[in-house]
Amino acid sequence: MTNSVARTPVVAVIGAGTIGLGWITLFLSHGLTVRVNSRRTGAERIVRDGLRVFAPTLPGGARDPEELAARLEFEPDVAHAVEGVDVVQENSPEDLPLKQELFKLVGEAAPPEALLLSSTSTLLPDDMGALMADRSRLIVGHPFNPPHVVPLVEVVGGAATAPGALEEAAAFYRSVGKVPVVLRKAVPRFVANRLQSALLQECVHLVREGVVGIEELDDIVTHSIGLRWSTVGPFLAFHLGGGEGGLRHWLTHLGTGLERSWQELGHPRMDPETIEFLSTQAERAFGNRSYAELATERDRKQNAVLNALARITPDAAGPDTARTDDV
Incomplete structure (x- = not known):
C-alpha cells in the first residue's frame, strides 16, 4: 500500500x-x-x-x-x-x-x-x-x-x-x-481447514456411531484438545509428551501405533440421513438461543483466552494489542 x-x-x-x-x-x-x-x-x-x-x-x-x-x-x-x-x-x-x-x-x-x-x-x-x-x-x-x-x-x-x-x-x-x-505451497483448502476437517471427520463418525452426542463431543474437545491447542500446537504438545527425549522419543517409542490408529478412524458418509441426524441434535442442543447470543458468548470466551495468553506472553498477538489507527 x-x-x-x-x-x-x-x-x-x-x-x-x-x-x-x-x-x-x-x-x-x-x-x-x-x-x-x-x-x-x-x-x-x-x-x-x-x-x-x-x-x-x-x-x-x-x-x-x-x-x-x-x-x-x-x-x-x-x-x-x-x-x-x-x-x-x-x-x-x-x-x-x-x-x-x-x-x-x-x-x-x-x-x-x-x-x-x-x-x-x-x-x-x-x-x-x-x-x-x-x-x-x-x-x-x-x-x-x-x-x-x-x-x-x-x-x-x-x-x-x-x-x-x-x-x-x-x-x-x-x-x-x-x-x-x-504458506510455502498453495494447497486446496489450505492448512487450518484441512486440520479442522480431519478432526470433524472423526467427530461425525463418533456421534453417528452413538459413542457420544454432539454436546458431549464438544465438551470432550473444549476440556482436552481445545485447551491444549490454545497454548501449544500439536507438534510441541507431542514433543513435550516425549519428556526429555522430545518428539524423537515419542515417535520412536510411544507413537509406534500411529499408523494403526489412523486406519481405525471412521469414514462417515454425509448422506441425507447423517445430515438430518446431526442437524436434529444441534437444533436440540443449541436451538434455544439466538445466533447473536451464541456468537457473542463465543467471541467473549475467545477474547478471554487471548487476553490471558497475552498477559503471560508479552510478544503474543492478542486482543490487548494496540490499535493501529494511523496504519
Missing part, C-alpha cells in the same frame, strides 16, 4: 455475509475507511446490524458501533467500489466462475498498486485470476471465523504472485492485529 502513509487507507469489502461483516468490523476498529459492496437486499441495514453484534466483542475492548459506522461507505457497483482503494477484501460465494469474472472486473478497476485479497477457503489464486491481465497482486487472505476475533490469516500466493505482494499482504494483516502465516 504505497500511499497508506499520506491518508487514511481505504479498504473495499466485497460481500457482507458472516465473514465480510467480521472483516468490516475489524477494519473499522483500526481506523480504516471501509467501502462495502454487496448484492444482499438491505445491505446497509445488515452491515449496521452486524456492527452492533460484533463491536462489543472486538479485541481490545468494546467499541461504539455508531462511531465505527462513521467510516462506512456503500457502493453497489463493483467497479466503482474498488476505485482508488488500497486493499480489496473479497468474500463472495465459493463459486470459481463467479470469482473469476469478479476479479477480472476488480483487476481492471482497482489501482495497479492495490492488494487484491480473497477470503476464499477452498480456491487457489491462480485459478481465481485466470481471466485477469495481471494477477500478480491477487492473494488469498483466508481468515479463521470469526475474523474480527481469531488472529490467524493464511496468506497464499500462486505461481503468478509477486513476492513483494505477499510481504505487503502480511504487513497489512499485522497492521490490523492479525497473525498472518504465509
Whole structure:
C-alpha cells in the first residue's frame, strides 16, 4: 500500500455475509475507511446490524458501533467500489466462475498498486485470476471465523504472485492485529481447514456411531484438545509428551501405533440421513438461543483466552494489542 502513509487507507469489502461483516468490523476498529459492496437486499441495514453484534466483542475492548459506522461507505457497483482503494477484501460465494469474472472486473478497476485479497477457503489464486491481465497482486487472505476475533490469516500466493505482494499482504494483516502465516505451497483448502476437517471427520463418525452426542463431543474437545491447542500446537504438545527425549522419543517409542490408529478412524458418509441426524441434535442442543447470543458468548470466551495468553506472553498477538489507527 504505497500511499497508506499520506491518508487514511481505504479498504473495499466485497460481500457482507458472516465473514465480510467480521472483516468490516475489524477494519473499522483500526481506523480504516471501509467501502462495502454487496448484492444482499438491505445491505446497509445488515452491515449496521452486524456492527452492533460484533463491536462489543472486538479485541481490545468494546467499541461504539455508531462511531465505527462513521467510516462506512456503500457502493453497489463493483467497479466503482474498488476505485482508488488500497486493499480489496473479497468474500463472495465459493463459486470459481463467479470469482473469476469478479476479479477480472476488480483487476481492471482497482489501482495497479492495490492488494487484491480473497477470503476464499477452498480456491487457489491462480485459478481465481485466470481471466485477469495481471494477477500478480491477487492473494488469498483466508481468515479463521470469526475474523474480527481469531488472529490467524493464511496468506497464499500462486505461481503468478509477486513476492513483494505477499510481504505487503502480511504487513497489512499485522497492521490490523492479525497473525498472518504465509504458506510455502498453495494447497486446496489450505492448512487450518484441512486440520479442522480431519478432526470433524472423526467427530461425525463418533456421534453417528452413538459413542457420544454432539454436546458431549464438544465438551470432550473444549476440556482436552481445545485447551491444549490454545497454548501449544500439536507438534510441541507431542514433543513435550516425549519428556526429555522430545518428539524423537515419542515417535520412536510411544507413537509406534500411529499408523494403526489412523486406519481405525471412521469414514462417515454425509448422506441425507447423517445430515438430518446431526442437524436434529444441534437444533436440540443449541436451538434455544439466538445466533447473536451464541456468537457473542463465543467471541467473549475467545477474547478471554487471548487476553490471558497475552498477559503471560508479552510478544503474543492478542486482543490487548494496540490499535493501529494511523496504519
